[in-house]
Structures are given as C-alpha cells and as structure tokens.
Amino acid sequence: MCLITFAILLFLQQQFSADAAPMENTIVAAKDDLNTEWAKQISRQAKAAEIHVMLNTKVNPCVDFYQYACGNWHRHNPAQLLNHIMTDRFQLIAAAFDRRLEQILNEPRDDNVLEAKVKNFYHACELVKKDDVRYRVSLQHAYQEFGKLPLLDGEDWKEEEFNWWETVANIQHKYGKQIILAVDIMADIANNTGNKVYIGPPDFSISSNTKIFSVLQELTTVEHMKRFFGVEEAKAKAVAKEMIKFERALVHGGSDSRAGLTLHDLLALKPVEKLREIYNESLDLQRFLELALGVDQVPDSVYVYDEKYFVSIIQVIAETPKHVIANYIIWQMLQEYLVDLEKGNVGKWCIERTKKYFGKYVDYMVYQRYKDPRVEREVLDVWEEVRETFRTELHGNKLDWIANSTREYALEKLDAMRLYINSYESENFTAEYASLQVTRNNYVENVQQILQMESGKKLQRLRGPVMPLEAPEVLSFTPAYNILENSIKIPVALLQPRHFWGPQYPQALKYATLGYLIAHEMVHGFDDDGRNYDKAGNLHGWWDEKSTYQFEERRKCFQAQYHNYRYGGEQLPNDVSQAENIADNAGVKLAYEAYQRWLSAQRAANATDIESRETFAQLHFDNQQLFFIGFAQLWCDDVQSFFRTAVAASDSYVPSIYRVIGALSNFQEFSWVFRCSQDAPMDPEFKCAIY
Template identity: 40%
Template structure:
C-alpha cells in the first residue's frame, strides 16, 4: 500500500532512478578511508580539490541576496546536465546512488568468496541468473504464459476463445496474492497497528498504482506521461507475450482507462491527510455489508489468510473501495482480466539488453529490488569505516541537544509547557539507526528460499512465493522493524510509528560531501541538515500526532495546535508563489517537507555554531574551517555547501512529473525557501531587507 508507506515513512528526497548507463569504477569507490590518508600533502591536495569543486559549481556573478541557489549552483547545469532519459535527473542523491551501485557491482561480480554467507551466495546467484537471461530467451515467452495459465486465461492472448463465465476477478487476484504475494486492484497486508504498534493488524485497501499519485492519472498537465505509459504497456505486450500490434494497442488503452478509473478513488496527497483520516478500524462483517457481492471481502480474506481469520481489521482509504465497487460493475470482464494478468507478469519482465554492460545495470537494479537490505549489509561489511559512523553520531548528539534547548526556550513559547514537555520526551526517545542490518539473521530468514544461477524466471517465482508465505507468519508475530525496500538504501527516513530515524549506508560514503580533512561546516551543512530534517519530521503536521512510542495520539493542546496550523499556512502561501516550469507550484495543505526543510537547516546551523564555540573554548586550531582559494568564512561555507546539496537538474520532460508525484518542492526552492526565512543567513551575506533572500515576512515554526 504505497499511500500507507508514505504516511508512516517520511523520506527525504525525490530521486528518479532511470538509467541504462553502464556502471564503471570510480576512484572514490576504492580510495582508502580518510583516517589512513594522514599525510599533510594528501590532506592539502584533497582540500584544494574540494575547494575547486565548490567553486566550479558556483556562479560568482550572481548576487547571493538575489538568488542564492543560482549563486551556489549556477554552473551545475554546464557540468551535470540532465540531457537524456539515461540522465533524467542529476544531483547529489543521484551521485551517491551511482556510487553505491558501483560498489554493488564490484561485490556482485566478485564471485563466491570465502567470507560470503549462505544468503550472500543466493544473492549472487540471482544476479548471475539475471545477467544470463539470454540463455532462456527461447523459452522465456512460454514461461510467462505458463504463469498466466496458473490462474486462468488472458483474453488478449486467446482472443474469442476466452470464456467470460469462467472468470472471477476477486478469486483470481486472491489466488495470485496467495501464491506470489502480489496485490492487484485490492491489497491485503499485515503491518504494525499505527495506534498500538506492539501489535500487527490486517489492512485492506488500494493496491499500488504505477504512476503513484492521483494527479498523475487525472490532471491535464500530466496527460503526456499517461500516453507514454500506455505506449510502454503496448510495447511490453508485444515483446513479452507476442501479441500483435493492433491488439496490444487496444489492450493497453483498455488497461490505462481502467487504471485511471481506479485512480479516481486515490487520496490526493496535497490534502495532507493523516492515517487516522484515511483508515477505519472495522470488522469483516461490516466491510462485507458495504461491498458485497461486488467485492466479496470475506472470500478474499478466506483465500489469502484462511477461513478461520475473523479479527478486526483496518480498512485503508474507504473512498477507493467505494469507487472500486462502482467501476468493477461497469467494466467488461475482459478488460479486468487483461489488467490483472498484465500486472501479474510485471515482476517477471526483464529486457535482454544489447550489451553485457547494460544488462549488468538492469540486473543490479533487479537484485536490489528483491534483496535491498541484504545488499546494504554486504556493502556495509565490505566498505564500512568507523569514521563516518562517528561523524553521524557527533552530528546526531549535537542536533538533539540543540533541539532540546530550543523546545525549552522562549523562542517556542507559543507551544504550551505541557505540550513542550511531551515533545522533549518524544525527542529523548527518538532513535537513530544506520541501515547496516548487522543484527538481522539472514541465514535463518532466507533459509527456505531457493535460488539457482541459471533461470531468472524460476528465481523470481521462488522469491515472490517465499515473500507471500511471510504474510501468514506476520499474523502471529509481534511487529518487526518496518521494511521499505530500496527507499531505505539511498535516503534518510523517519519511521514515525517507530520514532526512529534511519540513515542509509549510501550516506556513509566519504568525500562526496564531508570528510575529516574538510571543514566541519560541510559536515553540519549536509549530514546535519539531512538528519535534522528527519528529526523535525517527528514534529511536523503529521509527525506531531504520534507520541514518543510511535503510536497515533494527539498530545498537543488545542491552542498550540491552532497556532501551529496558522504558522503552517505561511509556508503554504510562500511556496505556492514559486514558479517552476512556467507554472506556480501546486498549493498544498500538506507542508511537512517544507516544515522539515526549514527546521532542519536551523537545527544544523545552530549545532554547527555550538560545535564551533566548543572548539574555540577548548583551544582547538580552527584554521581548517575554511578552504584554500575560497574567500568565504566558515559560516558562509556552511550555507554554500547546504545549497550545493541541492544543485540539480531535471529533464524538461520530467518536470511536471516531479511536481505531481513528489511531496518535496523542486531543489531550487529547498534552498531559496528555507534560507530566505532564516535571518542568520541574511546576516552572513549582508542581504538587505526586501531582497528575495531577506523578505520582510518570514515563515518559521521550529
């Protein structure tokens, strides 16, 4: 349930992972840990190199008080343009993801090592089967058709021979979910109860739709993406199933129309609804009364969970089920069947690339999609340096201390004392974890998973069947830490139902933003704002409704809540005035990301000042807090480096998609918005009141 994960996993940034570029080794992937680079010569070279990189991205002809993003990132487009579908977006997160992928490639292609665990070997065998997919090309199409035959017939394949009377959509999706754990049209999942997270509970609601957001399916401005996706469906029907072009086009059009109808029941993300506004605790009998016979909830649960299951359940997004009941009646069964079988095969479809290098890129992505946490653990074990973990710990402790002081200060006296006391309790209970998975017993977890190095399709069947079997196990176990797949591999996240911030191993890679030889200003401006952003998410318009234990509970008093809402409106007005791609950014009630951006930069800057003052008091030599050849103070470097965290480019054809599916504003405004609200920034760059970067009216919550 994509919307459910969005509600409980607040992630940091938009990354478009579209690439067919071969992965080559980069010197940063094999460079020695910074604590081994202790000669003054190497240190000076690295500092000069970093200064040159910062300078190269900047455009000194731009007035920093007019547009600080263009000042700090003005030359980014010349150096890192997003000028093709292979390079659809460029930016820091794309850079560290590619760097991580290079490490993944080295590990996967290394062959079986003495240090490999049983699970490591299974992962490498899966990758091997993927790169060897050409070996099964002669039987590939037949294998896909055999998967369809497990559950019936696809009308687009058999034509007039299709027997409509033999098709029952709910029976079909139920059996697919039971066998392969793949939810189509409607979803059944077992997850922690957001109101009492010590227990698991069944959730029934919408299945994930590939274009992700309601606006992508329904807005006129995003029609081009729907048309492109429809062409993709037709192409896959031809390529993987051998359906003739005309039938493929007609079938793709029907599938797209049906999917658009389903999307009308989706929640608009811009409304900023909370889980308790999207979810109802109910019984199977009540859902049966609402939706039978068109949606036989009891039968669906009998198939997936067994006839003895009769507990209270959560209905997620009732609007979706209401809409589904109406459209399932009027949609021809042929269309529904084609839709179901097309998406049944989506996990098994893999392009046979023209070159070995391109195939390896595809297979790295496939391996990560199925074994994200195992791959993270493998990379961590091979490349981990304690230095970067110590950096994260230093920043975390400073941020926590600063935020605790802020919550006690007059600065936030608009919040009632009792509410602030509860906020401090939540902050103190908040945990930070690096996604290394060192405590996971993968050997036990994956013991029943069988993988071979030859047959990709059989391996995917094995993985999906193994995953499907885990659902029943979860019913009778206490909740485990939430798994969100690849999301937690490349971006920090706040798991609000666990009150835990998770840091991906991709951020442990040194030299991209910070290192021991760089000024600490860079560390706090990048790592500090990333972690600070997630910390503030625990107290934003959604996170503030969860307590210190991660349970849904409104612990804010009425007056403080009223003031909070008014302050949130300031951000809504501010950001909706920004223009991107010739249009104003969509106005949104949900402001959690903007609140976190603004609060995160303030926390990180104050944490840096606190570190700096401690260093002065201890007599520490701060000569390295500036960089050679750059005529900027350490505080100015902090803001420049923060801005360069967001230097980026997005292919023009994807800009409307970005504003439609991403809850974050485009990168430029993640710089301009927070810094124009921050008086300390204006002081450091002497921006007069009334300039764009120092407006008279400023928005702030924390």
C-alpha cells in the same frame, strides 16, 4: 573527465611545477594512502573544485540562492528524456553504492551460502539477454497460473469465469503482489505492541496525469508485448492504451481524495462484517480477505486507508470491459518478472532487481566490506549535537507559543528517539533465507521463490511479533524517520566517504548535509503528522488545545508560502500537509545552530587553525557562507521540462529549488551571512516558522 579527476590533475600540475620529485612514485603513494598530507590537500582541492563548478556566480545569491549555488549542475549532470528524466545528488550516491555492489556480485563464488544465492540471482537475471527462449517459456508459465489472458488467449478466455477481486486476492496471497487493492499487515498505529491488517490502494506504476508519462509507459509496454509474447504491434498498442486508461482512472479516483491529508485523516478502523455489507454487491471484502490472508487469518476489524478510493474503483470497474481488467491484472503480475532488455545495460537493471529482492542483505554485504567505525562515530556525534540543539530550543523562550506541558512531553519524545545505522548486523539472514532456492539459470522462477517466501512471512505477522517497517530498496540511500518506532535510520550508502562530508573537508559541510538530513528526519517526529504520535510511536494526542491552534496558524503560513511558488508554469499544490516543508525549514536552522555549537566548543578549547580549516583557500567564502552553499548544493538537480509539472503535482516534496529558496528565505541568519538588503527576494519581510 570527472570533476575530481580534473582537480587532481590541476593540483598535480601545480605541485610538480615547483617540486622535482618523481611523479610516478608520488602518485602511487597518494593512491595507496589517503592519509598523507599531500593526499589530504588533493582531497580538499577536489571538493573545492566540485563546489565551484556548480556555482553560477552571475546570479545574485540574495535574489535566487538556488540558481547561485546550483546554476551549473545541469551542465555536468543533464537530465535525459528516456534514461534519466531527473538527476540529483542522491542518484550519485546510489550509483557509487551500485558500483561497490557490482564488484561484490562479480567476485568468484566462495563458501558463503547466502552470498552465493544473491550472486546466483544476479547472474540468472543477466542470463536473460543470452537465453531469452527459456525466459519466454517461464513467462508463459507464470501468467497461466492464474487463468488465461485475453491478450494472448483470445476466444479461449471466458469472461463469465473471470472475477477480478478473486484473481487479485489469489495473486496477493501467493506472491504478495498488490494489484488494484493492497492488503498489508503492520504495527497497529494506535498501539504498536500488536499488528493490524490494513487495506487500501496499491502503489501504481503511474502517479500523475502528465501525458508524457503515459506515452513512455505505452512504448515500454508495447515493446515488452512484442518481444516476450510475440504480440503484433497494432494489437499491442490497442491493449496498452486500454490498460493505461484503466490505471489512470484508478489513480485519479484515489489521489484526488488524498490530496493534503495526513495518515491520521485517511485511516479508519472498520469491522469486516460492516465492510461486507457496504460493498457486497460488487466486492465481497470478507471473502477477498479470506483469499488474500487465509480463512483463519481474517480479523474482526481492519484499517481502511482512504474509503473514497473503494467507492471510486467500484465505479471504474463497473464501467470497464472485463477483458481490459483481466489484461491489466495479469500484466501487472508479470511486471515482477520482466527484464528491460531495451535499457542497454542489463547489468544495471539486474543490480536494481538484486537490491529490490535482497535489499537488507545487500546493504549488509556492502557494509561488512566497507564499514568504517570512525565515520559511524561522526554520524552519532552529529546526531547528539543536533538533538541537543533542539532540546535547548524546547527548554528556551524561542518556542514559548507551545505550552509548558506540551513542551515537556516533546522533550520526553525527543529523548526517547533513537538513531540507527541501517547495517542489519543483528539480522539472522541464515534463518531468513534457509528455505530459499536460487538457481543460476532461471530468473522468473527465482523471483517466484522470493515472492512466495516474502508473502509467507508477511502472512505470519498477524499473530506474530511486531516487525519493524522496512523498505530496503528505498532505505538503502536515504535517511528515514519511522513514525511508529520513533527512530531514525541512516542508510549504509550515506556512509560512503567524501560525497557530502569527509575528514579533510570543513565541518561546515558535514553539518550542512549530514546534520541537516538528521535534523530533517528528527523534526518529522514533531511535524503536522508526527506530532499525533507519542514517544512510543502510538497514535495519541499529546498537544494541548492552545498549542495545537498556534501550530495550525504557523502551518497555514507554510501552506500559503509554498502554494505561491510556480514550477513548470504551474502553481505548487495547495496542500494541507506541510510535513516536509516544516522539516526542511526547521532542519536547516537546527543544523546551523548545531554547527555554531561545535565552533564555539572548538574555540573554547583553543583549537588551532580553526578558521583556515573551516574554509577553502580556493574559494572566497567564509565558513558560514560555505554552510549554506553546502546545504543548497545537496539539492542540486535537473528535471526534464516535460516532467516538471508532474513532479510538482505528484511528489510529497516540493521541487528542489523551493526546498532551498523556501527554507533559506525563512531563515534570517542566511540573509545576514550573505548581507542581503531588506528588499531582497531571499529576505522577505514575513517569514514562516514553527521550530
């Protein structure tokens, strides 16, 4: 039984023991109208129950506030070894969004041509479990487009005819799939009025050295080879091990050299002719770009991301048999088409794929059905309150270590920053999807059509207008700051009611969640990477030398503090980049100060019952304490113990426990609110702070 259901039943039991009103009629009324006083009480009761059930009050909040606030999360949302190695609050939001999307996708098709295409895609994906013969034939055709596959074709595959970078470039040109080397066309970081070509490592399917990840990847790969291509198990295991070993070598060569470095550190603008001279013996980068972009599309210079990666992969490839590289490249290409029938619920898998390939339009569809202008107004109001709080701090003496000239430009950048609801209402989807043909019976061909369309659009960017950077499958559930646009985008999924805040909840929870998330993203414009970009999103050093030195000294404090934490038995990485920790620490402080501003305004206006509305009768916390509990419970999670070391080593964010402990132990007001002693672990003598 879910917590909200339990809370409602408890409330009903209390009500009907004292009130003889007919239960059936009352339930119907409450279900139909959530604005009745009775329904509002239920909503508050449910939220209070949700907060309470996650607490572990046996833990002293001044010793470990994360365990105090989230100590029972794992009992209600346990991580699982095979399906969900990690559970957190944002997964719950994504799941709620998926349920809404599933409803739409299963509605009968109507006259909306675009929705019909999306529904056709979803149903073609689901059909795979019923018609896997057609699916297997389509997979065979897909891999044969780029030559033979040693795994399947054996002696028919000719090593002397195989060129790894030509194959990779041809796949990327047609389908946009990035393998070993990735080519992107995006806004120029130095001048975002135009586009530039970027080349560097792709996103790999594995990103850590943890053995358990390799074991799980091997099991999945072997199963797919057996099921879809009829490969004998022993051969499938041998090939899977070879491919995983090769990918781990590629990942290792890049990730080590990038540890702790910023985007500014890793990017270098290089003439293409010079790159050809450097790597010509084993990688003709000019020819690679001609194949990937088109002969007429190759510019004079490109941004190279992490030059050490290029040196590393050339060595790795020289040491790897060609048949292993060929198997890896074609198998990576096929990942776009593989449907994981072993997941048990193909419908959920197909929803994820629908979001991946129709990300913006999916958000638009859900938004159009469920949008609430009142909720959007709340988001914008909180944004203005948080921004005004930061503006006040920049004007005041608190940040007097920053020179006046630098603070003045920081204010200009803050004023230029914009916040948007990521609803995509201004998109011309009719034109965008006009040429796309989607059938209800061939999933592989549908994916190919979409990938070709997206690749074609990307190739047109170089001489076209600057397009906003998008990652719809990610942006659909998490807020994000765009460094090149100096803007914050709020996802549609976050607007779903009553997950973090609601009209009947104390405003303390709204500022502790929504306020903090907005403040966190806002601070990214002024963290150790964002501060290198001006108000227009161009790479430009606007910090004076003295302020830069002071910033660096404060950043080092965070670096030492978080490196000292241990997770999964290991110390956290000693990262130079502290962007996320800076944003966490400043974000919770600014959200708290914004809440205090709101409270002061309410009291000045003689608002009635402000104290009772800002607390729960069922909980013994005041409104200030409730703020910090709301913030901490935003980060409740459970991670399988096998994966904790890998999560800590590979994620740009520190583990959730330290997002809470780190930020709050640096915040003196927290210690005062919970009356911590001066020797309490959550109130250390030395505290790190930048903003």
